[in-house]
Amino acid sequence: xxxxxxxxxxxxxxxxxxRGAKVIARALRDAGMEVIYTGLFxxxxxxxxxxxxxxxxxxxxxxxxxxHMTLFPLIVEQLKAQNAQDIVFFGGGTIPPEDAEExxxxxxxxxxxxxxxxxxxxxxVQRECGNRRELVG
Amino acid sequence: MAKMxxxxxxxxxxxxxxxxxxxxxxxxxxxxxxxxxxxxxxxxDRTISDLPLKTIYGPQDVELDLARDLSWPSIYPxxxxxxxxxxxxxxxxxxxxxxxxxxxxxxxxxxxxxxxGQHGLSVAFDMPTLMxxxxxxxxxxxxxxxxxxxxDSLADMDTLFDGIDMGDITTSMTINGPACIALALYVAAAExxxxxxxxxxxxxxxxxxxxxxxxxxxxxxxxxxxxxxxxMIRFCRDEMPxxxxxxxxxxxxxxxxxxxxxxxxxxxxxxxxYVEACVAAGMDVDSFAPRLSFFFxxxxxxxxxxxxxxAARRIWARHMRDRYGAKDAxxxxxxxxxxxxxxxATAQQxxxxxxxxxxxxxxxxxxxxxxxxxxxxxxxxxxxSEKAAEIALRTQQVLAYETNVTNVVDPLGGSYFIEALTNExxxxxxxxxxxxxxxxxxxEAIEAGFFQREIADASYRYQRSLxxxxxxxxxxxxxxxxxxxxxIELLRIGVEMEREQARSVADVRRNRDQAAAQSALERxxxxxxxxxxxxxxxxxxxxxxYLTEGEIVExxxxxxxxxxxxxxx
Numbered sequence: 001x002x003x004x005x006x007x008x009x010x011x012x013x014x015x016x017x018x019r020g021a022k023v024i025a026r027a028l029r030d031a032g033m034e035v036i037y038t039g040l041f042x043x044x045x046x047x048x049x050x051x052x053x054x055x056x057x058x059x060x061x062x063x064x065x066x067x068h069m070t071l072f073p074l075i076v077e078q079l080k081a082q083n084a085q086d087i088v089f090f091g092g093g094t095i096p097p098e099d100a101e102e103x104x105x106x107x108x109x110x111x112x113x114x115x116x117x118x119x120x121x122x123x124x125v126q127r128e129c130g131n132r133r134e135l136v137g
Numbered sequence: 138m139a140k141m142x143x144x145x146x147x148x149x150x151x152x153x154x155x156x157x158x159x160x161x162x163x164x165x166x167x168x169x170x171x172x173x174x175x176x177x178x179x180x181x182d183r184t185i186s187d188l189p190l191k192t193i194y195g196p197q198d199v200e201l202d203l204a205r206d207l208s209w210p211s212i213y214p215x216x217x218x219x220x221x222x223x224x225x226x227x228x229x230x231x232x233x234x235x236x237x238x239x240x241x242x243x244x245x246x247x248x249x250x251x252x253x254g255q256h257g258l259s260v261a262f263d264m265p266t267l268m269x270x271x272x273x274x275x276x277x278x279x280x281x282x283x284x285x286x287x288x289d290s291l292a293d294m295d296t297l298f299d300g301i302d303m304g305d306i307t308t309s310m311t312i313n314g315p316a317c318i319a320l321a322l323y324v325a326a327a328e329x330x331x332x333x334x335x336x337x338x339x340x341x342x343x344x345x346x347x348x349x350x351x352x353x354x355x356x357x358x359x360x361x362x363x364x365x366x367x368x369m370i371r372f373c374r375d376e377m378p379x380x381x382x383x384x385x386x387x388x389x390x391x392x393x394x395x396x397x398x399x400x401x402x403x404x405x406x407x408x409x410x411y412v413e414a415c416v417a418a419g420m421d422v423d424s425f426a427p428r429l430s431f432f433f434x435x436x437x438x439x440x441x442x443x444x445x446x447x448a449a450r451r452i453w454a455r456h457m458r459d460r461y462g463a464k465d466a467x468x469x470x471x472x473x474x475x476x477x478x479x480x481x482a483t484a485q486q487x488x489x490x491x492x493x494x495x496x497x498x499x500x501x502x503x504x505x506x507x508x509x510x511x512x513x514x515x516x517x518x519x520x521x522s523e524k525a526a527e528i529a530l531r532t533q534q535v536l537a538y539e540t541n542v543t544n545v546v547d548p549l550g551g552s553y554f555i556e557a558l559t560n561e562x563x564x565x566x567x568x569x570x571x572x573x574x575x576x577x578x579x580x581e582a583i584e585a586g587f588f589q590r591e592i593a594d595a596s597y598r599y600q601r602s603l604x605x606x607x608x609x610x611x612x613x614x615x616x617x618x619x620x621x622x623x624x625i626e627l628l629r630i631g632v633e634m635e636r637e638q639a640r641s642v643a644d645v646r647r648n649r650d651q652a653a654a655q656s657a658l659e660r661x662x663x664x665x666x667x668x669x670x671x672x673x674x675x676x677x678x679x680x681x682x683y684l685t686e687g688e689i690v691e692x693x694x695x696x697x698x699x700x701x702x703x704x705x706x
Contacts, residue, residue, distance in 0.1 A: 009706075014264035014280050016353030019394045019480075022593050022706040023600045039704035040353055041276075065264050066519070066630070070279020094484075096518050096627055113484045114517050115613040118604050 005129045006034040008056045010047040012075070015065035016040055020092060020114075024060060027118045028125060044074035051087055057129035058088035068095050068103070076107045086136050088128045092116065160195070167192055185438035185608070186396030187598070188561060194553035201556050206451070210546045214454040216447050216559070217547035218505040219470040224543035230508035231533045232309060232474065236261030236286035237520045238630050239638055240296035243286040247301060249523065255530060257339070259309040259510065260297070261285035262319070267354045269315045269694075271687030273639035281635035284520065288319070289642040290685045294326040304332040308339035309384070309474070314356035316343035317369050318686055321676035324377075340381035340430060340474075343369060346407040346579055350588040352389035353702070356690060359580045361697035365672060366411060367418045370425050372673035381430045383411060384474065390588075391434035392480045394596020397445045398562055400434060402569030403588055405452055409570075410579040412461055422461050426468035435497040435504075436478040442497070443549060444558040446504025449473070452563055475501035476510040482517040486612035487625055490514040495532050502542055503549060509533055519627040586705055593706060642685055649683035657682040658692050665696040 009025040011018055018040060029035045036054055038047060051059050063071055072091060079085050085107070092112035095103070100111035109128055112121055153159075182190050191198070201207060210218040220226045233255055236243045247258055263285040265277035271289050272281045281287050288294060303326070312319045320341045324334045345362040348355045355362070366383065373382045387404035395403065408429065415425050433449065435442050453471040457463040477497035482490040491514045498511050511529040513521030521529070537543060549555045576582035583589075602608045609615045657678045664670040672693075679689050 013278075014268045014270070014276060016348075017392075018353060019392070019596050023394075023597055025706040026593075026597050027600075035706075037704060037706045039702060065280055066283030067264070067279035070632075094517060094519065115483050115485050115610070117614065118600060 002133070004032055004034050005058070005126070005133065006036070006054060006056045007058045007060060007125060007129065008036045008038060008047065008051045008054060009060045009062070010038040010042055011040045011062055012042050012044055012047060012071045013063065013065060013067045014041060015063055015067065017062075017064040020064070021062040023118070024062070024092070024121060027122060031122045031126070033125070044071060044078050047075060048078040048082055048084065052082060052084055056087060057132050058090065058125055060125070061089070061091035063091065063093040063095070066094070068093060069099055072103050072108055073106060086132055088125070088132050090124065090128075184397070184441040185436060185599070186398055186441060188398070188441065188558070194557050196553065198557040199553050200560065206560075207550065213458070213466075213469060215450040215470055217550050219450065219472060223505060223546040224502075228537055228543065229502065229506055230256045231530060232257045232259045232508045232510055233526060233530055234259040234261050234311065234476070234510050235526065236263070237628065238282040238634050239287055240293040244297055244299050250526070250530070251301070251306070253527065253530060254534065257307040257309065257508070258301070260311065262310075262312050263287045266686060267312055267314065269356045269686060269690030271642050271685050272635065273642055274687055279635070281638050282630045287638045288322065288686070289638070290645045290683055291322055291325050291680050292641070292645050292683070294322040295329065298326055303327040303330060304336045310339070310341045313342050313345050313348050313352070314354055315686060315690060316341045317365050317673060317676055318680065318689055320369060321673065321680045324677055325680045334377050336379065337377055338379040340384045342384045342386060342432070344383055344386045344407060346410060346583070347386050347389055347404070349583045349700070349702070350390055350403060351393035351395070351592060355700045357694065357697040358700045359583060363414050363580075364668065367414050368671045368673055370415055371418070371420060372671055373428065374420070374425050380428065382425065382428045384430050384432045385411065386432040388432050388434045388476055390592065391436060391478065393592050394480070394599060395592045396595050397436065397438070397441050398565035399569070399591055399595060401445050401449055401452075401562055402566035404431065404433070405449065405456070405566060406570060406573050406579050408453065409456060409460070412457070416461065422457075422463045423465040423468050426457060426463055427465060431471055431473035433473055433475050434478050435475045435501040437481040437493055437497060439496060439500050440555065440558060442500040443504045444555055444562050446473070446501070446506065447547070447555070447559045448562040448566065450505070451559075452566055472507045474508040474510070475504075475506040477501070477512045479512055479516060482512060482514070483610060483613050484517045486618060487514050487518065489612055490517070491528060491532065494529065495536070498532060498536055499542065502536060505547065515625055515627060519629070522626050522628045524626065586703060589705065645683055646685060654682040654684050658684055658688070661689065662692050662696065665693050
């Protein structure tokens with residue numbers, strides 16, 4: 001049997017709001033995935049390193065401090081620099097719709113805002129990370 | 138034990154005058170009604186915190202000793218309020234939390250709020266300031282001025298209060314890790330304008346325990362942080378008699394996903410821990426307890442919140458009197474600020490948040506709050522726009538001046554339901570106190586991850602109940618608008634602001650008297666290492682020498698170390 005999908009849930013920068021990240025981490029775990037939660041205050045470089053070392057299928061980044069337009073692009077850059085763009089990068093937080101569109105344009109696969117149903121997040125991760133697994137093996 | 142309401146002796150009365158017979162008749166009618174409604178009626182029979190709710194409450198549900206449990210306003214145990222005539226004596230303070238961008242932008246917002254009838258200021262700092270980093274630190278990238286104002290040095294604090302009489306207004310500063318530095322900056326800015334520190338009124342949040350529990354904006358490990366708090370409380374006792382030394386906060390515990398009972402219990406447990414630390418440092422309880430204040434969340438479960446506020450006052454009074462031997466009435470009276478629940482707001486149909494905020498504000502007022510912040514409808518998306526901030530303030534003004542709820546003290550007191558739920562919340566809080574005690578105290582329970590686990594479990598349960606639609610959130614899991622487009626105007630902080638602020642803090646470092654700065658920093662280092670010294674006067678010297686927040690924190694961390702959390706979810 002194939003090993004379960006492996007997802008890194010990350011908090012970057014100085015943002016201490018970890019309620020959403022923890023809820024998502026649990027929900028993905030309850031849906032049968034392996035979840036690595038990075039803990040708070042991680043640098044973008046560390047997050048990408050963790051994902052590569054753990055052979056993760058996806059990275060979910062949570063930001064509620066307003067720094068999303070800086071920190072999401074830094075992770076996109078790191079993924080490129082490490083030639084790891086196959087890792088599905090998604091995120092969530094207090095992110096206005098125009099910013100979400102811009103982030104999707106630069107390569108963030110999906111942005112979930114407060115109120116997004118867990119079921120949608122789970123099915124997104126299963127679908128996208130499942131596709132990634134099929135491609136990468 | 139005397140009960141508040143005795144069942145009337147109706148033996149021999151006519152059935153229509155017989156209370157028990159009426160009860161039986163009602164029970165039958167109620168059962169029939171419930172059968173008719175069946176499943177799917179949308180009725181939720183538990184509070185948002187999972188406390189079971191009955192359909193109706195009667196005398197059998199309340200065990201209440203009038204003198205012991207209820208009393209009168211301004212009389213122990215203060216269940217009904219701390220002032221004799223409550224809002225007839227003094228309306229609550231309308232205090233809107235505000236801060237964004239640089240000190241100049243925030244100063245303009247303060248002038249706007251004060252000119253629109255706000256009573257006091259409340260400073261929101263940005264993340265780097267809250268975590269002890271200067272705006273040009275690598276950790277600060279992307280965060281400067283985003284969720285509050287960037288304050289790096291005395292130069293910024295001067296600008297923040299430009300044109301504002303600091304002896305005339307009161308200011309609340311929401312900052313915890315570097316609270317003692319923020320207080321030093323406030324004192325220094327006021328003294329530069331000629332306002333003596335003894336005249337300053339306001340609050341610095343300084344509640345570090347709830348940072349480890351919920352908000353996660355810490356710097357040093359718990360034990361040295363407690364020493365800083367004790368130093369600050371002692372300093373204020375001696376030199377700043379009008380200053381509220383600490384705002385013991387449940388707000389963030391609730392925002393992190395706790396239940397009402399957890400918010401109540403963990404906050405009061407933190408309060409007791411500060412009292413114990415000060416007493417252990419040799420202070421008389423009545424010399425500092427009157428200046429302790431609290432800060433609660435007002436969530437959307439209307440009655441549960443009102444009961445939480447009532448229970449909080451009673452628990453605080455009982456423990457302060459019986460456990461800590463406080464005698465001054467002011468030590469027993471819990472004063473608190475309330476903010477409506479950010480986590481109850483939704484990104485979907487954000488205008489609906491105006492309505493949520495109004496209900497939550499009403500609960501806070503019926504619960505007897507001393508001051509209130511009403512959230513803006515757009516805070517789930519960005520910092521409040523000026524329009525949204527104005528509506529939030531007007532919400533309080535309508536409540537205060539139009540609804541007439543201010544005229545009667547504790548108007549829900551004596552309701553079977555309210556008293557039963559108040560008792561139940563007190564009971565649950567007492568249970569939690571015992572469990573915390575079993576760990577050896579608050580710090581030990583933090584180190585064991587107890588609070589963090591309890592809160593994460595509760596928040597996950599709540600999220601699940603939304604998923605299964607056991608709970609309805611309007612616009613989110615019911616009554617959604619497909620293809621919703623948001624067309625409310627949002628406040629944005631540009632990137633150029635970060636560069637400007639980084640340049641300005643570098644200028645401050647370059648242009649000061651370096652010898653004076655180094656000597657002040659050296660004295661601070663010594664004081665940090667000496668448990669018999671008080672760091673506060675040295676901090677004031679440091680900020681007056683234009684040392685930046687980041688430099689001061691760095692020097693302190695060299696003595697105290699930095700906290701890291703054990704990760705769990």
